[in-house]
Amino acid sequence: MISINEIIEKSDAGEELALEDAVALYETDPYSKDAFIIRWAALRQSMELADGLAEIHAQIGLDSGPCPKNCQFCSFAMCNTRDPDARRRETPLKDILEYAKIYTEQGANLILLLSTEAYDFDKYLEMCQRVREAVGNQMPLLANTGDLTPERAVQLKAAGIDGIYHAARLGEGEITEIPLETRLKTIENAKNAGLKLSTCLEPIGPDHTAEQIARRAEQCMSWAPLTSGVGRRVAVPGTKTARLGMLSQPQNALYAAAYRLTDHRTKLIASVHSELMANSGSNLSWSEVGSNPRDTRRKTESGRGRTIKEIKNLLNEAGWKVRRGPSEHWTEHWTEG
Numbered sequence: 001m002i003s004i005n006e007i008i009e010k011s012d013a014g015e016e017l018a019l020e021d022a023v024a025l026y027e028t029d030p031y032s033k034d035a036f037i038i039r040w041a042a043l044r045q046s047m048e049l050a051d052g053l054a055e056i057h058a059q060i061g062l063d064s065g066p067c068p069k070n071c072q073f074c075s076f077a078m079c080n081t082r083d084p085d086a087r088r089r090e091t092p093l094k095d096i097l098e099y100a101k102i103y104t105e106q107g108a109n110l111i112l113l114l115s116t117e118a119y120d121f122d123k124y125l126e127m128c129q130r131v132r133e134a135v136g137n138q139m140p141l142l143a144n145t146g147d148l149t150p151e152r153a154v155q156l157k158a159a160g161i162d163g164i165y166h167a168a169r170l171g172e173g174e175i176t177e178i179p180l181e182t183r184l185k186t187i188e189n190a191k192n193a194g195l196k197l198s199t200c201l202e203p204i205g206p207d208h209t210a211e212q213i214a215r216r217a218e219q220c221m222s223w224a225p226l227t228s229g230v231g232r233r234v235a236v237p238g239t240k241t242a243r244l245g246m247l248s249q250p251q252n253a254l255y256a257a258a259y260r261l262t263d264h265r266t267k268l269i270a271s272v273h274s275e276l277m278a279n280s281g282s283n284l285s286w287s288e289v290g291s292n293p294r295d296t297r298r299k300t301e302s303g304r305g306r307t308i309k310e311i312k313n314l315l316n317e318a319g320w321k322v323r324r325g326p327s328e329h330w331t332e333h334w335t336e337g
């Protein structure tokens with residue numbers, strides 16, 4: 001059987017790793033010597049690929065549940081809503097614009113507008129246009145909203161959106177009410193409309209096998225996203241998947257490092273929750289405000305949301321430089337067409 005050192009040598013040489021090599025990386029004991037070697041190799045590769053630069057992307061939540069798509073890990077899902085009188089809440093336009101202005105002033109590298117599937121699409125387009133006017137043309141603006149028809153993807157582009165955050169979640173169609181095919185179609189429709197892709201292998205829990213993770217990682221890479229990586233499932237109190245628990249930081253860091261070693265193309269690997277992850281090859285993190293499906297607070301900035309400054313300090317402490325202002329990483333790729 002091939003050793004971890006030999007797999008790393010193949011990765012360092014830029015060779016495509018076989019599925020069994022990737023599985024071997026993902027199933028390594030996160031507290032073993034091999035795990036430390038994997039994380040060290042991933043950090044070295046990320047530093048070289050990204051020239052020591054990390055980024056902070058800023059997420060503004062536009063609304064909160066109940067959402068009919070019933071993703072069992074999401075605090076907005078109808079199936080996780082205990083209050084029968086719960087109603088959707090929307091972040092007012094003036095707050096959205098204020099958040100966007102503050103993020104721009106604080107040097108965010110990209111702004112992302114998050115909504116549930118229940119948000120009215122015409123209204124979502126209007127929010128995109130208003131935020132685009134407020135932040136100027138240089139700031140990469142991403143949509144993280146419901147699934148897209150070809151027409152809607154074109155409409156988003158026309159509204160000033162540069163790309164989408166979209167994921168085919170682990171267990172899609174089984175623990176969500178969205179068929180996997182619909183998620184894949186959205187990615188295709190977005191690309192056909194000229195929208196770039198940010199994705200993540202998520203939400204990973206202790207119940208997922210190394211092979212499930214390695215197979216989904218291969219799929220993520222096949223979409224040639226601008227940013228990718230791994231995201232652990234947050235055990236939000238009251239959600240159906242909370243009882244399954246969360247990955248430890250060392251396990252999460254190992255998975256992010258394994259993803260890095262199998263992906264020779266993506267410069268930004270999500271997602272930095274800790275110095276351990278930043279020291280294991282992850283160099284992308286999100287600051288979050290407004291509503292947040294991984295939180296139960298109405299405004300996540302008073303809960304799990306972190307400020308740009310907090311994340312920057314964490315990344316700097318871990319040895320990363322942090323880009324300031326609109327991401328050239330995205331514009332570099334735009335010029336590549």
Ligand code: SF4
Pocket residue numbers: 067068069070071074075076077078115116117176293
């Ligand atoms: S993850 Fe998105 S689509 Fe799924 S329930 Fe939550 S808001 Fe709805």
